[in-house]
Amino acid sequence: MHRTRTVQPGGGRALSAEAVIQTEGLVKRFGRTPAVDGLDLTVPRGSIFGFLGPNGAGKSTTIRMLTGLLRPSGGRAQVLGYPLGQRLRIGSRMGALIEEPDLYGHLTAWQNLRLLTSLSGGAKPAELHEVLERVGLAEHAHRRVATFSHGMRQRLGIAQALVPAPELVILDEPASGLDPQGLADVRDLMRSLAESGVTIFLSSHLLTEVEQLCTQVALISRGRIVTQGTLSDLIGGDGGLTRVGVDDIERATEVLQALPAGQVEVLPDRTLQVFVPGMGAADLNEVLITSGLRVHELTPARRTLESTYMDIMRRSERDSTEPAGTSESPD
DSSP: OOOOOOOOTTSSSOOOSSEEEEEEEEEEEETTEEEEEEEEEEEETTOEEEEEOOTTSSHHHHHHHHTTSSOOSEEEEEETTEETTOHHHHGGGEEEEOSSOOOOTTSBHHHHHHHHHHTTTOOOHHHHHHHHHHTTOGGGTTSBGGGOOHHHHHHHHHHHHTSSOOSEEEEESTTTTOOHHHHHHHHHHHHHHHHTTOEEEEEOSOHHHHHHHOSEEEEEETTEEEEEEEHHHHHHTTSOEEEEEESOHHHHHHHHHTSTTOEEEEOTTSOEEEEOTTOOHHHHHHHHHHTTOOEEEEEEEOOOHHHHHHHHHHHHHHHHHSOTTOSSOOO
């Protein structure tokens, strides 16, 4: 059994030995431009953790630091109990697929796996066969990779991250190029890995896949964590979405957005999608009628990760561009 250690370089509070990945104030600059800007991230052991954000938010840069491919400019972090910079001590306890898999086209899938795993201590033939079976490539084991489709190459990239059996798997866009059956197969694979005790950290733009798969998520924007926690807490909150039909869309939007943490979206059919923490359809109905509005539809709706993601990112973008200190005169 591997023993995790609490690492406390440079002072400050001790990083948790219970977290598989933890960062505190992690920074990466390219010149004077921060790609990651004070990142605080905690990935619990045994979770399937979704790392989400728009292009350029700092996801890939963070992953490259966690896997030892980039040196941080500041802050501190630990992976599997070791500080960054000690990747060799982690060894085969961590597997990773970062962006496009780097494979040799003139070699077969089996030869690629054998070569890549030899760099981390090697693997038995039975282990290679098992992992090819798990990603659906067993019947193509002795076929040259140059003849593989993009989706097949992606599966082989996932396979090389899984041998020999790691405790932590880091995947950057693992579903890229996969057809619907491939997506379902990878989803089942991730679940079976998690059930066996493997922690999975993945970035993805496919929010519907993340919603079906992940137990924990973190949203990153401009190199900083906007929010993180369990998926159920993020999209559940104290209440759900409500579809609202009223006679005056503009006035209703104004009234509902004035409620604490009120979020309102005008749908294409000129109804409103409303989320107000702690308020259900009956509460919203009372507010609207009291404000002199005529309500002709109130339908509870399920809040999705996509709608939550878009709401949070819009607020984050708005907050980052609003000038400070403009609400009141200093006099």
